[in-house]
Amino acid sequence: MTDRPADGEVADSEVAGGSVPDVTRQVTRGAARLLEDLGCAVVTEFALANGRRADVAALAGDGQIALVEVKSGVPDFRSDAKWPEYLEFCDAFYFAVAPEFPRDLLPDGDVCGVIVADAWEAAILRPAPLRRLSAARRRAVTVRLARVAAQRLRALTDPRL
Known part of the structure; x- marks a missing residue:
């Protein structure tokens, strides 16, 4: 017998709009x-120096770094305790969720911003608080972003990579 979602929750396998993936x-x-659209360069599935992987990393023209953790549903959010480990690698941290996600479950606005998204567009419902990275950490994350982006681009033209 499988666990059934509590009243008002949607099972991972029944997420509105499709499967969890x-x-x-x-x-x-x-x-x-x-x-x-806001002018950032974006890398998805971005590995951080601490071994964690951000779903989306964005580098703004002014050098600010935002990380986004995507949550497919309530069970995904409740089972994830690693997101605070991302905060030391960004100026702004967001959760991105589908429109039907119960946003009252997300942490307070003094910790993170909230993006609501579907496959075609998104909106920032709550801006992320800014926590300035140190110059050394900013440089390290920026270099890592640039290297990952360059390697991925190069891999498109050379199957050896």
């Missing part, structure tokens, strides 16, 4: 498009 892909794409 589909919802994750859609919300990720929408959040990335939003950040690109």
Whole structure:
């Protein structure tokens, strides 16, 4: 017998708009498009120096770094305790969720911002508080972003990579 979701919750396998991987892909794409529309360079599935992986990393023209953690549903959010480990690698941290996600479950506005997204567009419902990175950390994350982006671009033209 499988666990059933509590009243008002949607099971991972029953997430509105598709399966969990589909919802994750859609919300990720929408959040990335939003950040690109705001002038950021975006890398998805970005590994941090502490071994964690941000779903979306964005580098703004002024050098600010935003990280986005995508949540496919309530069970995904409740089972994830690692997100505070992202805060030391960004100036702004967001959760990106589908429109039907119960946003009252997300941490307070003094910790993170909130992006609501589908596959085509997104909106920032709550701006993230800014926490300035030190110059050394900013340089390290920026270099890492540049290297990951360059390696991924190069891999498109050379199957050896």
